[in-house]
């Protein structure tokens with residue numbers, strides 16, 4: 001029986017080295033692979049390029065890696081509400097590649113599906129289109145976008161089994177779905193790791209073939225939406 005289990009987050013991130021490119025799931029503060037991020041913070045790995053919709057907030061998610069200056073470049077769509085991110089971007093310490101949200105999702109999905117590139121109208125006529133091939137479809141200009149190439153993808157799911165089959169919960173599915181299997185190695189951290197056969201096959205969102213390593217996270221903060229959290233501060 002296939003068994004992709006690793007003991008913990010530390011073991012899951014083995015092989016992530018300075019200068020590598022990572023994909024990390026999540027949207028806002030929901031569905032963040034937080035145990036793996038904490039392990040990366042402890043590992044001191046640096047010069048990372050991170051592909052992620054958000055860059056976390058100052059005390060959660062990728063914000064923790066930014067604080068320790070472990071990220072060289074962020075490829076993201078929505079990067080607000082993170083003071084340290086803003087400081088590093090404005091001072092030139094951090095490279096930032098802003099990407100329309102649908103394009104970001106499709107660049108992940110294309111990598112997952114083995115599609116090297118695709119045309120999209122999003123971003124045509126803006127800075128996003130600079131240097132990119134343009135082609136008309138039905139009289140409308142589109143730009144050529146390439147699939148991402150990443151060393152590791154790190155996703156968070158609700159439930160998973162030893163073979164790597166995953167089920168997401170609610171909107172925590174978000175970017176975790178197109179990122180699973182979109183890099184050379186995909187790590188899945190799950191809230192609950194179960195025996196093969198326990199998950200209903202009809203409910204599985206990502207088949208185990210997309211996943212190389214799986215572990216049950218030790219702790220998941222109830223962080224759903226940063227604005228809600230902020231209001232309470």
Ligand SMILES: CC(C)(COP(=O)(O)OP(=O)(O)OC[C@H]1O[C@@H](n2cnc3c(N)ncnc32)[C@H](O)[C@@H]1OP(=O)(O)O)[C@@H](O)C(=O)NCCC(=O)NCCSC(=O)CCC(=O)O
Nearest residue numbers: 027028029030031169170171172173222224225226227228
């Ligand atoms: C994240 C999960 C999967 C978590 O599920 P769980 O079963 O663990 O928890 P839950 O019982 O559903 O939720 C825990 C508590 O948080 C509350 N809660 C859930 N989602 C919330 C949200 N988006 N904003 C504020 N509160 C929220 C629930 O009412 C509940 O409150 P009580 O404990 O008091 O009952 C789900 O709640 C979910 O999908 N929520 C939507 C999250 C999301 O997509 N947010 C958008 C982020 S991006 C964004 O906001 C951009 C929007 C914009 O820019 O306009």
Ligand SMILES: CC(=O)CC(=O)O
Nearest residue numbers: 027028029053054078
């Ligand atoms: C708007 C987004 O992309 C996500 C968020 O609200 O953080």
